[in-house]
Amino acid sequence: MAFEKIKENTDDLQDRAKEFLDANIAYYKLWGFKLAMKSTTLMLKLFMLSIMLVIVTLFFSIALALAIGYSLDNFAYGFLIVGAIYFVLALLVYYTQDKIVEGPILRTFSKLFFKKY
Template sequence: MAFEKIKENTDELQDRAKEYIDANIAYYKLYGFKIAMKSTTLMLKLFLLGIMLVIVTLFFSIALALAIGYGLDNFAYGFLIVGGIYFVLAILVYYVQDKIVEGPILRTFSKMLFKKY
């Protein structure tokens, strides 16, 4: 009799442990899905914003090159000056790229992953 009671308690304990493990697995699957979706939508938003900024920059660059070209009476010089400005900016971005890109991305994803609920 005592052994049957112990066996029943052990079976119940095993069932409860299995339910607990299944619930944890379901929770972490859902949590992983949430993180994946947030990061995917963030990347998509940044991609679309980047495309819009490239288009705006392209048109402003052409307008600036034409304005400088009108001022110098030579459109080639205008485009060369604008190209030189972008070359200098590219060199500056190359030297500070880790501070610009790595830090904010780590901060954003750290907030997303380690948020306490």
């Protein structure tokens, strides 16, 4: 009689442990899906925004080069000056890239990964 009661209790304990593990697995699958979707949509948004900014920068650069070319009466000088400006900006970004890129990306993804639920 006592052994049957113990057997029922262990069977019940096993069933509850299985339910608990299944619920945890389902929770972490859902959490992983949510995290993957947030990071994917964030990257897609950044990609689309960067494409638009590249197009805007291209048109403004051409307009600036033409304006400088008109004022100097030589379009080649206008495009060379704009190219030199971009070269200086590229050097500036190259030397400060760690501060510009790593910090904001680390902060953004840390908020996503380590958010308390």
